[in-house]
Amino acid sequence: MSQTTKDNINYKDFIFDTAVIGAGPAGLSAAIRARFIKSHGAYPMSAIVFDSSETAGGLANFGGSKLTGPSFQLERGELVSKLLKDIQLFDIPIISQKVTEIKKSRRAGEEFIIKAATGAGAASYRAKSVIMATGMRPLSNELQYYNKGVEITYMGYDFINKMISGFINDAARNDKKFIIYGNKYSLNLINFVLSAINGLKVDFNKISPLFLINADDKDIQKITAGKVFKKYSFLFSFGKIIKFSGAARLESITVESNGELRHENVDRVLLDYNSFELAPDFKIKIQPAAAIFTPAGFIKTDAGAGTKIKGLYAAGDICGPYYSVSRAMASGITAAFSAYEFVMREKKHVKNFSMFAYKASDFTPGTDYREISVDLNVDKIAVLSQSRKIKKVLAPELKNTAAADFNKLLDFFSIYRVVDINDFNKISKLFNIPLIELSRLVEFMIEEKLAGLY
Ligand SMILES: Cc1cc2nc3c(=O)[nH]c(=O)nc-3n(C[C@H](O)[C@H](O)[C@H](O)COP(=O)(O)OP(=O)(O)OC[C@H]3O[C@@H](n4cnc5c(N)ncnc54)[C@H](O)[C@@H]3O)c2cc1C
Structure with missing residues (x-):
């Protein structure tokens, strides 16, 4: 994964066209599409994930x-590696930080401020649009222990019933600690748990607490007031898992509750995704506060993946059922198209932008018709790819330029550098390249998805 420090790029200084929160199938598809839009005749957008x-x-x-x-x-x-190949191809940065707040700033021309991580590592980034693709819950390092102590509910209730019974049996017989991690809807599993405990004649004390419930105060009050909880309160504990640890297999978890951390020794955790399918764990503070959520906590979107906040889009599981990879990818792509339209029309005031191969317009294009054009007098160009890729593209175009000059020229086109008319004038004088020629070069870079309008 790209990190903030890699390549010495300070992503915080750059205003991205779109910031994607979540690197699942929805988020990766959105970021790739934002950059690609279509293969020919479209400005690429800068994207950060x-x-x-x-x-x-x-x-x-x-x-x-x-x-x-x-x-x-x-x-x-297989799917993830294909998506990551394109992420790499486009030099799209993925920042491994949890986003905590998204704020639409009025002062900075209505840009979004994205706050990530907390404490010493906390950082703010800026973007003209945001695509929320956070799925049902933020992941930490559970993948490292998948099938080595971390399990996930899937394949429907028949299968979950069998899993729970097997895991309780193993825990009781082999003196292991097993927990089910979910939210208030994990209480729906109580009958499976009771029938396993009773059927296996397991001592309640030996396996309690069995549930770890990720709930805030409001939910805890509701849960503790319920009949099931009152009868079986010893089976429940509360908190949010923030880290999984162990050498070869899972050995312990770090749990946060009311801002305090505790460590618990655990051999097996069943992540109850059925409960998160009913209510996602979404804790990003959004400002201005707007009615963008369903009562269960999913993000409401229109057909174009838009929310009630202009410039804020959502895709994938965070939008509620149906949960599937194909739907996540499709809605991510839709969100990217909508964000593109918004950024081009409202933020960059581009009149002729084109998103589809054949523009569905009833008009006769002129002989000099171009779907995109670059006017160096008005546009700032953002370099979106590494200079070695730029080099590959520019070299054949500038084959008559001396090597030393060519390398000097590349300095102007380093990644996330914004090149404006002053730079173009300098380049023009230094290398004796007419501005019209430079304009053609920049168009070429845009076609190759190496640069975009800033
Ligand atoms: C056990 C199981 C089996 C499944 N089987 C299938 C199947 O066979 N076929 C199928 O099509 N679908 C299947 N699904 C559903 C499918 O996996 C999801 O629908 C799909 O992954 C959703 O993609 P997404 O990008 O919306 O969310 P996710 O894949 O959940 O990705 C969301 C990402 O956002 C990140 N994130 C969340 N909050 C934050 C934050 N605050 N800051 C930064 N990052 C954040 C998370 O860490 C995560 O990486 C299955 C799901 C489960 C749980």
Whole structure:
């Protein structure tokens, strides 16, 4: 994963066209599409991606998540590696930090401020649009222990019933600690738990607490007031898992509760995704506070993945059912198209931008018609790719330029550098390249997705 420090690039200084929160199938697809839009005749957007986990791919990294049809399947890892290949191709940075707040700033021309991480590592980034693709919950490092102590509920209740019974049996017989981690809806599993305990004749004390519930005060009050909780309160504990630890297998978890951290020795955790499918764990503070959520806490979107906050889009599991990789990817792509339209029309005031191969317009294009054009007098150009890629593209174009001059020229085109008319004038004089020629070069770089309008 790209880090803030890699390549010495300070992403905080750059205003991205779109910031994508979440590097699952929805977020990765959105970021790639924002940059690609279409292969020919479209400005690429600059994109940055954030993920709370060190590993990009979201739930698509876990065994059960496959892109399937009745007669084909893309296995876990396969899909993610294809997406990450494109992320790399486009030099899209992925920042391994948890986003905590998204604020629409009035002072900075209505840009979004994205606050990530807390404490010493806390940082702010800026973007003209935001795509929320946070899935059902922020991941930390559970992938490292997947099938080595971390399990996930899937394949429906028949299967979950069998899993719970097997895990309780193993815990009781082998003196291991097993917990089910979910939210208030994990109480729906109580009958499976009771029938396993009773059927296996396990001592309640030996396996309690069995549930770890990620709930805030409001939910805790509701849960503790309920009949089930009152009868079986010894089975429940509260807190949020923020880290999984162990040498070869899971040995312990770090749990946060009311701002305090505690460590618990645990051999097996069943992540109850059925409960997160009913209520996602979404804790990003959004300002201005707007009615963008459903009562269960999912983000409400229109057909274009837009929310009630202009410039803020959402895609994938955070928008509620149906949960699938294909839907996550499709909605991520939709969100990117909508963000593109918003940024080009409202932020960059581009009149003729084109998102589809054949513009559905009833008009006769002139002989000099171009879908995109670059006017060096008005536009600032943002370099979006590394200079070695720029070099590959520019070299054939500037084959008559001396090597030393060519290298000097590359300094103007280093990644996330904004090149404006002053730079173009300098380049023009230094290398004796007419501005019109430079304009053609920049158009070429835009076609190659190496640069975009700033
Ligand atoms: C066990 C299981 C089996 C499944 N099997 C299938 C299947 O076979 N086929 C299928 O099509 N679908 C399957 N699914 C569903 C599929 O995995 C999801 O629908 C899909 O991964 C959703 O993609 P997403 O990008 O919306 O969310 P996710 O894949 O959940 O990705 C969201 C990302 O956002 C990050 N994030 C969250 N909050 C923050 C934050 N505050 N800051 C930074 N990052 C954050 C998370 O760490 C995560 O990486 C399965 C799901 C599960 C749980």
